[in-house]
Amino acid sequence: KSKGKKQAKAATKDVKLNAVLGAGIMGGGIAYQSAVKGMPVIMKDINTDALDLGLNEAANILGKGMQRGKVDAKTMAKTLNAITPTLDYNTLKDADLVIEAVVENPKVKGIVLKEVEDVVADDAIICSNTSTISINQLAKSLDKPERFCGMHFFNPVHRMPLVEIIRGENTSEDTINAVVATTLRMGKTPIVVNDCPGFLVNRVLFPYFAGFSKLLIDGADFVAVDKVMEKQFGWPMGPAYLMDVVGIDTGDHAADVMAAGIPERMARIGDDPVTVLYKEKRLGQKNGKGFYNYG
Numbered sequence: 001k002s003k004g005k006k007q008a009k010a011a012t013k014d015v016k017l018n019a020v021l022g023a024g025i026m027g028g029g030i031a032y033q034s035a036v037k038g039m040p041v042i043m044k045d046i047n048t049d050a051l052d053l054g055l056n057e058a059a060n061i062l063g064k065g066m067q068r069g070k071v072d073a074k075t076m077a078k079t080l081n082a083i084t085p086t087l088d089y090n091t092l093k094d095a096d097l098v099i100e101a102v103v104e105n106p107k108v109k110g111i112v113l114k115e116v117e118d119v120v121a122d123d124a125i126i127c128s129n130t131s132t133i134s135i136n137q138l139a140k141s142l143d144k145p146e147r148f149c150g151m152h153f154f155n156p157v158h159r160m161p162l163v164e165i166i167r168g169e170n171t172s173e174d175t176i177n178a179v180v181a182t183t184l185r186m187g188k189t190p191i192v193v194n195d196c197p198g199f200l201v202n203r204v205l206f207p208y209f210a211g212f213s214k215l216l217i218d219g220a221d222f223v224a225v226d227k228v229m230e231k232q233f234g235w236p237m238g239p240a241y242l243m244d245v246v247g248i249d250t251g252d253h254a255a256d257v258m259a260a261g262i263p264e265r266m267a268r269i270g271d272d273p274v275t276v277l278y279k280e281k282r283l284g285q286k287n288g289k290g291f292y293n294y295g
């Protein structure tokens, strides 16, 4: 028995250097989370403005911690120093685990994943933070799909404990074990799930959003619904506010993917208020206006 245990342990890759692709809401948050837990991280994007946003995200979280007396200047400097921003793929060559967190577009992700595979070591692990795209579909862009799985963080990364680790049909157990171990080192709670539309959390969450949209079409007021769900029902936030946090574009797109994956239960309804907001370019907190205005 103990021999088996030892073998299992030896198979788990020791991840020392993380990398994140995309320095947006999620990439910036993942980079912060890695750095604050002492795992150095490379953060790659396609332009310096985006990298600055990612670094600012980390600096803001640390700044708030300082205001509350929970973070000192030394920790702030150490954490920010552990994040290496870059525009250059070659910087990724020593990364042990790369987390792709670029825009939720299967074509872009497919290209980016292949570009990553071309620069990293043969035994590096590659993950995607996709909310909705099939892991099996993304795996097709890689030569070695056994080293690939989903690693789905939630927004805001520094506050949400859960990480869904999504096993594709070709993902190896060694890959899953290493990603579980890394998730724990990053201070998060891993669950391993199989690939399916919405994985676990969005499979539960999006029928709730769909019910909310239907209520609005039937004449309900979103502020009133938020008030009930938050103040009276006791959830941390109501559906309209949550959709603004997630991003109206991300939410609208995810609803489409759920509809394609489970048409019998998740078919979109005409004039879905989330789609209407998306068409009006009200993208939620990320651009200061969604269901609510932020200023």
Ligand code: NAD
Binding pocket: 021, 022, 023, 024, 025, 026, 027, 044, 045, 046, 047, 050, 101, 102, 103, 104, 105, 108, 112, 129, 130, 131, 132, 152, 153, 154, 155, 245, 246, 247, 250
């Ligand atoms: P975002 O729009 O805030 O950031 C995307 C970033 O990717 C941008 O900085 C963009 O410049 C960069 N990018 C685009 N193409 C690139 C490329 N070729 N190489 C490197 N960088 C590139 O998006 P986000 O909300 O952070 O979402 C990123 C991923 O995380 C998506 O797959 C999304 O579904 C998933 N996700 C989002 C949430 C959420 O609540 N927003 C939650 C969980 C997962």
